[in-house]
Amino acid sequence: MSAAEVTAVPEGRGGRMNRAQIVNAALALGLLGFGLVAWAMGETFLVTLATKVAILAIAGAGLNLVLGFGGLVSFGHAAYFGLGGYSAGILAHHALNYTPMFEWPFLFEGTTSMPVIWITAMVIGALAAALIGALSLRTTGVYFIMITLAFGQMIFYFAISWPAYGGEDGLPIYVRNGFPGLNTLDPVQFFGLTCAVLFAVLGLIAMLAHSRFGLALQAARQNRQRLMAVGIRPGGVLLVAFVISGAITALAGALYADLNRFVSPSMLSWHLSGELLVFLILGGTGRLFAPLAGAGLYITLEHLLGGVSDHWQFFFGLLLLGVVLFARGGVIGFLAGGKRHG
Amino acid sequence: MSALLDVEDLHAAYGASQALFGVSLRIEEGQALALMGRNGMGKTTTIACITRMMAASGGRISFAGHDLARLPSHKAARLGLGLVPEGRRAFAGLTVRENLMAAARKGEWTIEKVCDLFPRLAERARQRAETLSGGEQQMLVIGRALMTNPKLLILDEATEGLAPVVRAEIWAAIRELKAQGQSILVVDKSLRELAAVADDCVVLERGRDVWHGPPEALSGELAQRYLGV
Numbered sequence: 066m067s068a069a070e071v072t073a074v075p076e077g078r079g080g081r082m083n084r085a086q087i088v089n090a091a092l093a094l095g096l097l098g099f100g101l102v103a104w105a106m107g108e109t110f111l112v113t114l115a116t117k118v119a120i121l122a123i124a125g126a127g128l129n130l131v132l133g134f135g136g137l138v139s140f141g142h143a144a145y146f147g148l149g150g151y152s153a154g155i156l157a158h159h160a161l162n163y164t165p166m167f168e169w170p171f172l173f174e175g176t177t178s179m180p181v182i183w184i185t186a187m188v189i190g191a192l193a194a195a196l197i198g199a200l201s202l203r204t205t206g207v208y209f210i211m212i213t214l215a216f217g218q219m220i221f222y223f224a225i226s227w228p229a230y231g232g233e234d235g236l237p238i239y240v241r242n243g244f245p246g247l248n249t250l251d252p253v254q255f256f257g258l259t260c261a262v263l264f265a266v267l268g269l270i271a272m273l274a275h276s277r278f279g280l281a282l283q284a285a286r287q288n289r290q291r292l293m294a295v296g297i298r299p300g301g302v303l304l305v306a307f308v309i310s311g312a313i314t315a316l317a318g319a320l321y322a323d324l325n326r327f328v329s330p331s332m333l334s335w336h337l338s339g340e341l342l343v344f345l346i347l348g349g350t351g352r353l354f355a356p357l358a359g360a361g362l363y364i365t366l367e368h369l370l371g372g373v374s375d376h377w378q379f380f381f382g383l384l385l386l387g388v389v390l391f392a393r394g395g396v397i398g399f400l401a402g403g404k405r406h407g
Numbered sequence: 408m409s410a411l412l413d414v415e416d417l418h419a420a421y422g423a424s425q426a427l428f429g430v431s432l433r434i435e436e437g438q439a440l441a442l443m444g445r446n447g448m449g450k451t452t453t454i455a456c457i458t459r460m461m462a463a464s465g466g467r468i469s470f471a472g473h474d475l476a477r478l479p480s481h482k483a484a485r486l487g488l489g490l491v492p493e494g495r496r497a498f499a500g501l502t503v504r505e506n507l508m509a510a511a512r513k514g515e516w517t518i519e520k521v522c523d524l525f526p527r528l529a530e531r532a533r534q535r536a537e538t539l540s541g542g543e544q545q546m547l548v549i550g551r552a553l554m555t556n557p558k559l560l561i562l563d564e565a566t567e568g569l570a571p572v573v574r575a576e577i578w579a580a581i582r583e584l585k586a587q588g589q590s591i592l593v594v595d596k597s598l599r600e601l602a603a604v605a606d607d608c609v610v611l612e613r614g615r616d617v618w619h620g621p622p623e624a625l626s627g628e629l630a631q632r633y634l635g636v
Contacts, residue, residue, distance in 0.1 A: 280509035284498045291496050294458065295510035295555050296484035 085401035089354040096122075096357065097260060104253040112252040113324070118357070118364050119259040120320045125344040125356025126266050127313030132342070133351030134274060135306045136286030140210045141197070141217030142341050145311040147224065147333030148193055149186035149318025154236040154328035156182050161239055179244040179258075182319050190315020191308045193220075198307035202300055214335060221333040235329025242323050249323070259320055263357070266313055271353055273309070282306050314341075347388055349395030358396045411436045411471060411590050412457070412559055418465035419449075419456050426452045428614040429466070434559065439591040441601040441622065444611035445635055450594045451493060453611065454563050457592075458490050459483040471558055485512075489557025493564045495544040497536035497551070504532045506547055507554050514556025521550035524580050542573030549580070560584065562593045566600070578603070598622070598630060610634070 096115060103111035124146050131137040159166050159175025166173040176182060201212045230236045241249045249255045273279045284292045285299040292299045322328045331337070340363070347362050348355030366384070370377035392399045410433040419427040427449050434440045442450050455461035457468055459480040468475040475483050484490070498506050507518050507528075522529035525546040531539060536547055545565060552560060562581065566574040578600045585591060585604050595601050601608070602622040610618040610625070610633045618625070618633060625633075 277508055277511065280501060280505050283501060283505075284509050287498050287500055288496065290460065290480075291492070291498065292509075293479070293481040294460075294484055294490045294492065295551060296481050296512065297509075298479070298481045 085352070085397065088358075088397055088401045092354050092357050092361070093264065096263075096361065100253070100256045100260070104256070109252050112256050114364060114368065116252070116256045116259050116324055117321075118360050119256070119263045120317050120324060121340075121344065121360040121364070122357040123259075123263050123266050123320065124314045124317035125341050125348070125360055126263070126270055127310045127315075127317065128341045129345055129351070129353075129356050130270055130273070130282075130310045130313065131303070131306050132345055133355065134279060134286065135282045135303050137202075137303060137307065138210050138342070139201075139213045139307075139310075140335065140338050140342065141213035141215075142310075142314050143333050143335060143337035144197065144217040144220045145190040145194060145314040146318035146321070146337060146341075147220065147328075147330070148189050149315030149320075150322035150328040150332045151224065151230065151236070151318075152186035152189050152315065153182045153242065153319040153322040154238055155230055156185060157238045157240075157242055158230065158236055177240070177242045179242045179249070179319075179323070182242055183316055186315045186319035187312040190318070191312040193315075194308045194311025195304070198304050198311070202303055202307065214338070217333065217335055217338055221330055221335070224330040224333050231329070233330060235327055235331075238322060238326045238328070241326055255324070259324075262316070262320065266316070267353060267357075270313075274353070278302065278305070343385065345395075346385065347395055349397035349399075352395070352397040352401075355395060355397055362396060409469075409472065410434060411438075412592070413469045414453070414457065414466070415468075416466040417453065417456055417463055417468065419452055419461060419463045421452075425464075426614055427456070427463075430609075430611065430614070430616050432609045432616060432619075434590055434592060437588045437590055438606045439585050439593060439604050441605035441608045442592060442594045442611065443596070443598075443601070443608055443625075443634060445596075445633070448611040449614040450611055451563060452614075454490070454561055454592075454594065457483075458488055458561065484555065487556070487558030489552035489555050489560045491545075491548050491552045491560070491562045491565055493567070495541055495548060497539075497544050497547045499537035500535060502533050502535055503528050503539070503547055506536055506551050510551045510554040512555045516553045516556050518554070521553055524553075524583065525550060525576075540573075542569045542577070545569065545573075545577060546580070549577070553584075559590045559592060562591065562595075564594055564596075566595065566597070574600070596634065598625065598634065 096119060100112050100115035103115060128139060128142045131139055156175045157177050160177045166175055197216045201209055204212055225233045243249055244258055247254045247258060281292060281297050281302045285302050289299040318332060321332065344359030344363055345355050348359030366381055367377065370380055388395060412434040414430060414432045417427050417430040430449065430453050432440060442453065444450055456463045459475060459478055470488065471486055473486055498509065501509065504518065507521060527543055528546055528550055531543060536544060539547065566577050582604055593601065593604065605622050608620060608622050608625055609616050612633060
């Protein structure tokens with residue numbers, strides 16, 4: 066590092082933070098603006114597309130907590146996404162068919178209320194993440210990637226082979242679940258609701274990142290031994306992050322099921338785990354708004370390139386290669402400058 | 408009276424090659440002990456065993472009335488062992504302030520107090536640790552260890568490879584800590600600077616403690632023999 070760079074840092078950092086904040090604000094306003102303009106123009110499909118971006122960004126935000134801040138490459142986050150989706154699907158299925166989920170040891174009935182579904186999805190996501198995390202976090206590096214993938218695949222095959230809730234064919238939700246005071250079947254109202262959830266989640270993650278817990282999490286990414294030297298057990302910090310991450314991604318899954326009014330094992334497939342990773346790489350791993358930038362870019366390209374060629378993924382692959390080789394900070398790193406990864 | 412740290416007949420090995428062949432040392436509350444010796448004589452290994460970064464193969468370590476034998480290193484740290492490891496090991500991606508905050512435990516040390524001790528850290532509070540000079544990083548790591556409110560501060564080669572001005576600044580801070588009653592275990596090679604801080608010295612040679620005594624007594628021929636100075 067040259068002397069000029071070092072001395073430039075004090076003011077430079079402040080300037081860069083502002084630039085990052087401008088990029089973040091532009092992303093947030095871009096999403097809201099796109100959805101609202103599309104609605105004003107009567108383009109329902111585009112409103113739905115924007116809703117999809119918001120939901121996938123929530124799922125990506127969950128992954129970003131463990132990957133971007135904690136440095137854990139989880140290749141099995143589809144598990145929590147799918148479990149959230151199935152929570153919504155199964156609860157709605159029982160409510161719409163007037164059959165209880167189970168009667169023993171207490172009566173548990175289905176529901177079509179989104180808040181109840183969200184809480185259920187998050188609890189299930191958190192429990193699954195606690196179990197999977199407790200086992201996977203004993204490993205590091207490539208073994209961690211493989212073991213999270215293996216757990217994801219286990220749940221995927223379980224969903225395929227369990228006939229009660231549609232098995233391979235998936236489970237339809239005939240009427241989108243409701244939220245008090247809103248008509249969720251109106252695309253723009255549902256879009257607004259998902260955006261509100263997205264910004265609440267990003268706000269929570271920003272708060273966590275600046276707390277002692279978040280600092281310890283980032284320190285664990287950089288060096289576990291140094292963290293132990295100040296009296297903090299890295300495993301505990303990482304597990305808590307993993308559990309919160311699972312809950313957030315499951316919440317996104319519940320919303321996604323409601324968006325499509327359909328749940329299928331494809332929500333649990335490793336392709337989806339891969340997509341979530343791609344969002345973060347595209348957006349800029351460890352940046353708060355990376356999942357939104359990444360999901361937005363991905364869905365836009367899928368839509369535009371997909372219109373040009375069936376083999377759009379080839380061209381997308383080239384772009385991804387370019388980002389990995391030449392713009393390692395992703396879109397946000399490119400636009401905002403500075404460095405977030407230690 | 409029982410000592411704050413009592414190490415008895417410590418043995419340790421890296422795989423098949425034994426590094427420590429019986430090291431004993433004691434530190435009383437408020438005392439500063441210098442652990443000395445040439446390179447490769449077992450100073451850092453001794454510290455790794457005390458902080459439980461490495462498992463001892465024999466001997467006994469008791470600290471503040473606890474036997475450290477089976478504790479994981481983060482628990483040993485929580486008992487009050489504040490390690491400043493060799494070679495400036497800050498959390499590079501976090502800012503100065505964040506580094507200090509991450510380590511904070513309840514007690515008298517606060518970010519403000521650390522900044523009083525090292526005013527340079529206050530100027531750099533919002534800067535990422537990796538952009539600091541070597542000396543500033545070392546101050547940060549000492550500050551980070553103090554934020555855990557340690558009963559015993561362990562400094563492993565705290566001033567190695569730093570410019571003389573910065574060394575002087577760090578040694579002045581260490582003397583101030585000592586004057587405030589902080590118990591310190593310090594590993595270093597510079598006899599002159601240690602003499603101003605240490606109440607007692609232990610010299611290691613080939614994994615054994617071969618000499619105990621006050622720093623004044625360690626001069627001339629003895630220093631030449633054990634430390635090569």
